[in-house]
Amino acid sequence: MAERWHLSAADIRSLVGRGVLKLSVRIVAQPACLSFEERTEENEPFWVPAEHKVFSGLGDLAHRDAFQLVRGGEVRITHVLLPDPGLVTLRNEDGIRLGYGDLLVRSDHADQLQREVIGAPVKEAEAFDYRLFVYGDAEFAFTTPQARALEFMLRQTQAGAPDQHYTEILNAVGSSCQRLSSLFSRKPYWTRLLKKTVGQRGWYHLDPDFVVWRLTSS
Structure with missing residues (x-):
């Protein structure tokens, strides 16, 4: 896929994060529950176990699982989606672990991507204001330097370097603070968006769910 379209790892992360590139995997001989979608009178979808x-067959990864895999190199899944639409829930509570080598793209989706996306000019996205936005169930308000730090981290994530040392973040926004917590003083909820990288002291990354939201929200 990457060779066919001359895509870098960062390109793939961006396409997956924006929901443009949908990834699939082949499930082999796994005990599972198959459910199919039905809708209420209000046209709300729900799953009915069948x-x-x-x-055994080809299943599509949920958006969050697909992004975590292309970001971190592996993911553990407990379900896949079917085109019908259907849902395959693995009965093994621990799920199965997947890596890059397990990734597939359905041929019809690959053809559609080739026609509509690959080689097409990239539209410049409308500027997102990190100083004030609503995410999840909360409103976030940041100063200009704080907002620039979040913007810097998203750019680095899209470029394939999601983990950044706090000194690089502070330098990127021209801050004289000695710690990241000082930059975000009086904004305790910043830790919902910027997470400490496990095993790397002083390194941070954007919360994957926030990255997906940013790349898929208009």
Whole structure:
């Protein structure tokens, strides 16, 4: 896929994060519950379990799982989606672990991507104001330097370097603070968006759910 379209790892992360590139995996002989979508009178979707069986076949990764895999190199999944639409829930509570080598793209989706996206001019996205926005169930308000730090981290994530040392973040926004917590003083909720990288002291990354939201929100 990457060779066919001359895509870098950062390009793939961006396409997956924006929901443009949908990834699939082949499930082999896994005990599972198959459910199919129905809708309420208000046209709200819900899943109805249909049968328990040993499932083998191609399944589509949920958006969050796909992004975590291309970002971190692996992910553990407990379900995949079917085109019908359907849902395959693995009966193994621990799920199965997947890596890059497991990734596939359905041929019809690859053809559509080739026609509509690859080689097409990239539209410049409308500027996002990190100084004031609503995410999840909360309103976030930041100063200009704080907003620039978040913007810097998203650019680095898209460029394939999601983990950044706090000194690089402070330098990027021209801050004289000695710590990241000082830059975000009086904004305790900043830790919902910027997470400490496990095993790397002083390094941070954007929360993956926030990255997905930013790349898919208009």
